[in-house]
Amino acid sequence: MADQFPATLCSTEPSGQQPAAMAVAQIAESALTGEGVTSAVAFREWFAERQRQNVAEVRQVPLNEMPGWNIEAGTGNIVHESGRFFSVEGVDVRLASGPWQSWSQPMIFQQEVGTLGIIVKRLGGVLHFLMQAKNEPGNHNGVQLSPTVQATRSNYTRVHRGQAVPYVEYFQQAHRHRLLTDVLQSEQGSWFYRKRNRNMVVEVEEDVEARDNFCWLTLGQIHRLLAEDDMVNMDARTVLGCLPFAGEGAALPAVRLDEGLRSALVRSCHAESGGLHSMTAIRRWLNDQRVMTEIRTRPTPLNEVAGWERSEEVVEHEDRRFFRVIGVDVRSGSREVKQWTQPMVQPCGQGLIAFLVARFDGVLHALVNARSQPGFLDGVELAPTVQCTPSNYLPGPRPAHLRYLDHVLDAPADRIVFDSVHSEEGGRFHHARNRYLIVELDNGPGRVEETLLDDSFRWVTLHQLAALLRHSYYVNVEARNLTACLHSLFGTTEEFSG
């Protein structure tokens, strides 16, 4: 809008490389393929069998009764006796937006970078994704679809003395394959302190056998499953959100352009469509927000976190808001039983994660919020239009980032284009569920213009999101998850049921 100048910084990627159009086209083709080598019926049978096999018994235990985990003398931090994995500690936060706001809270510290990797392979000419049926202790419903690999360096090096992680070699030796996605990203900035995950997608040419817990699905199939509650886990959603789904010169297959929303989505994926703001303007705005939003965080002993109470059982907020830190005992596996204990974060309510979307000149845009969260490495990232747990807020004036909460909650049913409940990372969070909503605003007079007035929000296209997602720490995990949900609107209309 205000930016009339060429986007000098954003259009000179080095060449000496083949164009990305082919990969983008192959991904779009897979998104439009409603059934591949695994039929819907076969998938349901396989998944039901995995639910029978991959059982786990999860029982809450007091924090001070977790073998292998210690309450550190002096600090009260919850640490593993190996010094590895992760810990629960305190963080002091000061936020300078007008008057200084400050609070303390427990957070999960995990300095190891996790690898979230999906293997893709052309089967019958169409890209298929090797998805895993994984039961994690925090999942309220047991098995969910996860990436081919979810591993940390501790897993690689077998600190936990467990079995080798299947398929991990494809990501350790990614140079042998075609790399479609490879980017470090942040995780939940309210619960993780500076946690980073590496999101990877490798395309493999050689034969890859799907083991018992693994299944080849097209992106179209995964997209249909995203419409089901608690089916596709967070680790899978963030990797899918980072796919090069949109880009310059993408030869996207024809879709029924008579469908208004889908047509606007396709245009949003095409770099040639432009957007309301140039990439230079979007990055300048984000840098402005990063300069102006000062957030100061400092690790502090868990014992000294103000406003939080500690018993032998749990750590919880004095108002019983936000979340609790609990201990769990896990027994998993039907044949070879594994048992362990660990601390987990248990949110106190269901969250709401929503994009407002609207068409500008026929191109779909999503409204992102430049938001500060204490766990971010770089202060501010692009978050969804709305990202909150409504029950956390006391009556009274709402914080600025809840500006569009009513637009989402009061949306008429025919404006809701995506609505599913999804679970967050079940390895650290216990029954953490969020309602993911995408609401299309009627871009009539006065409806959308007002959203341009708040300087912590901006309308961006899917191809702009894709460009930002190729680099670290521009887009937060909630917005990456919603991006995957937005992609899912692209697919076939055939129902996917067995």
Add this chain to the structure above:
Amino acid sequence: MADQFPATLCSTEPSGQQPAAMAVAQIAESALTGEGVTSAVAFREWFAERQRQNVAEVRQVPLNEMPGWNIEAGTGNIVHESGRFFSVEGVDVRLASGPWQSWSQPMIFQQEVGTLGIIVKRLGGVLHFLMQAKNEPGNHNGVQLSPTVQATRSNYTRVHRGQAVPYVEYFQQAHRHRLLTDVLQSEQGSWFYRKRNRNMVVEVEEDVEARDNFCWLTLGQIHRLLAEDDMVNMDARTVLGCLPFAGEGAALPAVRLDEGLRSALVRSCHAESGGLHSMTAIRRWLNDQRVMTEIRTRPTPLNEVAGWERSEEVVEHEDRRFFRVIGVDVRSGSREVKQWTQPMVQPCGQGLIAFLVARFDGVLHALVNARSQPGFLDGVELAPTVQCTPSNYLPGPRPAHLRYLDHVLDAPADRIVFDSVHSEEGGRFHHARNRYLIVELDNGPGRVEETLLDDSFRWVTLHQLAALLRHSYYVNVEARNLTACLHSLFGTTEEFSG
């Protein structure tokens, strides 16, 4: 080399924007212009006058005798009474490379993002850079050339009750201008804890008057001045390093291609030239290094930093190596005298910052080192081939990052293509000087191949460096400074002297 696959992720920047070729060409043209609106004689006269006017008296004072600065009870941290500006605190570092290595050290904490901005403007058809003559207390020689603006949010908001920062409005309202560079970058990772600066270059169309302390210079003039010791300050060098100097489709003016090095440099700036490794391969390698190099840092009270001694005067290492934290009293200005005190970091020896460069298929490449430093936000950044203060190291086996120290120190004179001593940021560092060297390896049999064997090093082209430099935290400040020095080899051969 090993990577045969299309670089899917790196070549799909969104369009809807004009190509960057024009800006790249204008920058190259300025680099080839040995004299613009300011003649060499006029520059020397102006600079000499600034040296006479911009005087400062800097006197070391004991750390506990600095008005406005407190030694915090309990922690011993050195903090400003306003709670702003910066502080000196301790950091515990644990590095997992093979066996855990650990140490503690003082570091500067500054959560505010600084803005380093240069105004450029076409004068007589050629881009000119508005450079400032600035005397900072740490400069051992008084006045140096600095960016148009060096400011923090405290400066904007006048916490220091000082005068308004001249020209700051061009960067606060950058949307009114053409933005050539806008990127947050790290600072010295050995001395600053997670410090970030915003590097900006704005091209202004409207008339801009050069005030007394400011002077319009072509990039060619600045490049000639980079060959002089302690002339162009660090803040200017990092911004120059982030310029879109190289890129796709750049219509670079003809240079004398008979000159071997310069011809290889020009090819290195062209994206079409390709490189030894694809961008996908370089980013995958950096992500590999980030995953495998675990560095854990934790702020700790300055009083509890092991191996460091504290007197009323200074904080220094028990071996008198590395650096000292000192206090200074500054009286600056010839007419209106300003006076303040502040802590500074004073290195114990002169450092060495060097690129090995070599030609592959006629394209110049620089050897970068994926290096971990405690102040980095994201664990590992690309550093120069050699970056060290030789006197810091005790006799014995050298750390891995010093692998090519002898290649640099033993280089024959005719292989040294750049050799100047530059100062680091004079606002925080006292007499911190580094020798900046660029050594061209003879790419004969056996000379260069061995450098491909060490997995923490990679050969990259200038256009690849430029692509990485458009995003945050890929390239460290020392490598950005050397990149500006590399650019300076591009220019005219006319001497720049008055």
